[in-house]
Amino acid sequence: MNFDASLWLIFILIGLATTLPRASFIVLGSRVALPLVLQRALRYAPAAALAAIVAPDVLVAGGQVEILNPKLAAAGVAVATASLWRNPWLPFIAGMGALHAVRYLSGS
Amino acid sequence: MPSSGQIFPSSFRGGAREGFITFLPLSVGLVPWALVMGMAMASTGFTPLQAMGMNIIVFAGTAQLGTLPLIAAEAPLWLIVVTALALNLRFVIFSAALAPGFRGVGTAKRWLAGHLLTDGVFATCLDKMLHTDDPHWRLGYYLAPAVWSWLLWQVFALIGIYAAGFIPKQWSLEFMATIALIVLLVPMARVRPMLIAALVGGASATLLRNMPLRLGVVVAICAGIAAGFAAEHREHKARQS
Structure with missing residues (x-):
């Protein structure tokens, strides 16, 4: 796929969306405080957002929710290796291995 | 110098x-x-x-x-920016x-x-x-x-x-990018309310995937946050009583 110049606008806006939260209180100092309720609720944003991106990617194949698909099997293997071992490379090796093994075995 | x-x-x-x-x-x-x-x-x-x-x-x-x-x-x-922000x-x-x-x-x-x-x-x-x-x-x-x-x-x-x-x-x-996101998610989901936030976020995004403008992702993130927060509240109450 080819991307045009608008890609740079996307980068700058994503950059703002990531730098402003990081810089927020470091720059403002202790003049402002975040309400405690909001602090507690915000803790759940990354987990919810990660799952909202990953789940449709591995559950949906060809527009339908498909429980038996190579991506979901690979995701399962990645979850298992990431929970059991701390080696940072292992989930990638095992997950990619599972993806190709299941694809090969199912003949697709 | x-x-x-x-x-x-x-x-x-x-x-x-x-x-x-x-x-x-x-x-x-x-x-x-x-x-x-x-x-x-x-x-x-x-x-x-x-x-x-x-x-x-x-x-x-x-x-x-x-x-x-x-x-x-x-x-x-806007969806890309909201996702980055979340x-x-x-x-x-x-x-x-x-x-x-x-x-x-x-x-x-x-x-x-x-x-x-x-x-x-x-x-x-x-x-x-x-x-x-x-x-x-x-x-x-x-x-x-x-x-x-x-x-x-x-x-x-x-x-x-x-x-x-x-x-x-x-x-x-x-x-590998998907696996990377999974690797980030797994340690977070060790805490129960966080796991619930992830399950609700993931399930909602899957169910709502056909919403126009991919709005489903934003709705799913909000639902996940609400579910995690509610679960934390419930655990807190259970511990107090």
Whole structure:
């Protein structure tokens, strides 16, 4: 796929969306405080957002929710290796291995 | 050199040395991340210049990996930005926690420090930042790991970008980005309310995937936050009674 110049606008806006939260209180100092309720609720944003991106990617194949698909099997293997071992490379090796093994075995 | 001594007083250098030594073993964990990041950007179809541009402008692994599929699917701009924001909102909390450690530090350096904030740097620096008096020492202790992370991130992403070119398309390298997001998610989901937030977020996004403008992702994130918060509340009440 080819991307045009608008890609740079996307980068700058994503950059703002990531730098402003990081810089927020470091720059403002202790003049402002975040309400405690909001602090507690915000803790759940990354987990919810990660799952909202990953789940449709591995559950949906060809527009339908498909429980038996190579991506979901690979995701399962990645979850298992990431929970059991701390080696940072292992989930990638095992997950990619599972993806190709299941694809090969199912003949697709 | 006396002039460099004024920009970086000896206590800054002392702090930098100690911060760097503390952080060095942890920083090895950044290498696979940066490699995967580079490969994922290249297999999305970015040119090396575009990929390095994103890596330098955004400098946030989760938000980069999370927005790649949306950029590839030509999702609307606002959705991409909202997703990046949701993925990095945790830093508002980290930033608030670190803020007292930057008393006595100028505004420009605070912006730099903010831009360079990562999970690893936060975890490494929080304690010393809050319990050291000398502002130069604190700044050194923070900036050395932060700048080192930045360097590792750029260098290994660049290696990843070029490595991706040698790997055949049918290897589906872009799936490594999905695995990377899973690896980030797994340790978070060890706490029950967090697991519930993830399950509700994931299930909602799957069910709502056909909503116009990919609005389902935003609705799912909000539903996940609400579910996690509710679960935390319930656990809290159960413990009190």
